[in-house]
Amino acid sequence: MNQIEQYCQLIRKYLADQASKEEQELLQELMDDPVFLQAWEKVWRENSYPAHPAAYPDPHRMLENILADPRIATAASAHQKTTDGHFNFRRSWWQVAAVFLAFCGAVLWGYYNFYNVDTPPKEQLSNVSIVPGSDKAMIILEDGKQIDLSLLSADTVLDQGEYLITKDNSGQISYSLKDNLAPTNNIVYNTIVTPRGGEYTLRMADGSLVQLNAGSKIKYPVKFDTKLRSVQLEGEAYFEVAKMDVKGKRVPFIVQSGAQTLEVLGTHFNIKSFDDHIVTTLVEGKVKLSFADAALKEQVLAPTDQVIFDKNRRSVKKEQVDPFYSLAWKNGNFAFDNASIQTVMDEVARWYDVEISYEDQLKGQHFSGTISRYEDIDKLLKTISFAGGVHFERKGRRIYVLN
Template sequence: MTTKYRIIELLHKERTGALNAQEQQELTNWLSTSKNATLYQQLKDSASEKEALDRLQAYDTETELAQILGRLAPQQQNKKTNRNWFKVAALSAACLAAAFLLIFPFFKKTEEVKNIIIAGTDKAILTLEDGTIVPLSNFKTTVNDSSGTMRVYADSEGRPVYEYTGTDNNSSGWHTITTPKGGQYTVKLPDGSTIWLNAASKLSYPLNFLADRKVKLEGEGYFDVQKMSVNQATLAPFTVELSGHQVHVLGTQFNINAYKENAQTQTTLIEGSVQISAQGSTSMLRPGQQAIVSSSGPGVIRIQEVDTRSFADWKEGYFYFDEISIQDIMKKIAKWYDIEVAYAGTIPTEKFGGEISRFENLQELLDLLEMTEKVHFKVEGRRVTVMP
């Protein structure tokens, strides 16, 4: 992606209030040049917008921004500046005007925008052992029973976290946290371990968790399992039960994708170590490796090296596509935006690469994908048709 598209993204994020401090500094530095500031003002003025678009299309932003970025502090240069903006290797100059339709509708009335499908949010339900259902949408949610206390609180970023603090080793039964399509949630267990649940997922844990550190997962979850201290050495090992196999954990971070509709389960290790067990076979993973186990096969464990960003992206709040098909992209999008996906015509076989915030509305994400000129979309209600 050329730097002129980076400017497009920065200006778009400014309009939507999504600039972080470093991006604001990057934009401020760009605006420090008088001709850039003039262009910026023209882009806000509908009377001069076309002229400004023509000027930016011919702009030598490569040289301009190279000089600007060179003046930034070294610590700023070392930080990742492209998270939440979509990168496409072969964007043509002809796409520039279309891109600006996303960025500067300053004179469009809000009521003209229809059928906006917003991104997912933090939402889930708790199902107790006795079948009681508790919505986890209120920070004041607190449930007390004989097994311990359950509460919802806000983390440092203001996101809700469900915490279970049960310490009664004699309790029996299981509690279950379920996220719908378009939902995600954070769960904290009595040993300090934290689990982030992706959309359309289910996590179950025993009421006597400290006596049996075992959870069951359907869907997708990112795990940060606490390493036990010396005085906790008597606790049981942490185990994730999946369809047909288990993941045995020490202190580590890893992601598991185990949606029922998939033909295989993927366990991706970020740091630490885990052991995969499947019908008598066992394998150890190193950071950067992924174990693939068939959901219905004989329990064969296949190990491969991967870019972990492709599998931990959602937990960090963005989509990272590493040369994957449009079908795989749409699977991720469908769960997060709670939409139905259909296909019409001959769908291209090209692979797509890039990254974008998970918190853009659906239309903005689809518009960016269309800028590749490889796919197009028709949105009808919550049904999205993918076309060549």
């Protein structure tokens, strides 16, 4: 986690009124740090803006709200001027407010031009900033309580009675049991949900690692049964399954993705389950796939095998592939090999949390290449345009795809 993301995490806690006294004091110390002010702007820009100008925040009222915050007002009255002559906290909060106001002004200016110039949508350009995805997820406990993981500071431990949930310095969530030998009576489930523009890494109680892509959800027990380990996946995730033996017998690991069941006979694999297709790519070891449709044959995968299950067509296609393309997302990249422009833009939409509109009939446009998932959105679109034979116009959070 880089410095800006660490600051963003602290800011989100402050805005949610969950910052500790020590964290509020840290906020005071960071007010003259330009990197911290960049983090303020990043957090502000991550929000989705409403469709009508009346719903936009009033810049003057927003400034008043910031400066009227009792947490800030108290600190400001106690910190006026340092011995070296630099105004610190109050002046810095004016700087933060200025960042907010400047950004709001840009948003309102873009909104005015968008809705008041009578030209077709594809002729419009947007000044609204779109940032790449980051570590964002919600954990849902057995009792329905929801915890925003981005608001938890590093090295946080949540005591849930029989088990502990820990967020480490890298932002990874892991589980540990207070009594690993205690019999499992009622299996308790947790669920992690990543929004569009988010991803998260989880280490389950058996030691298995799961990296969840944007717009995905996984439901898992906090303590696995001694006879069968089973999780439910919607979306895309990369798994590194740990071996688990009980009395010398291997405990199977099952991933249920809608109408497909995967049984782990090995360790490393990727499952992508969006819309009507489930794509399973094996990296290491061996897995077996079975399907709810009894007419479809079971499939046993060896390394580099990929199976595409089309739920609507009730078909299964198996082939050998280069796993590089299926695993690029977990390594921080987009990577495509002769992929349709619709496939490419689906990936972009989930990661940058944008909407895609196809203005023209697109036939035969394909894209091959690799680019960072943390690239500026406009540079990313230019790269795709150059290599994929299409053009883009962006307005707000909507991207128009043109011939």
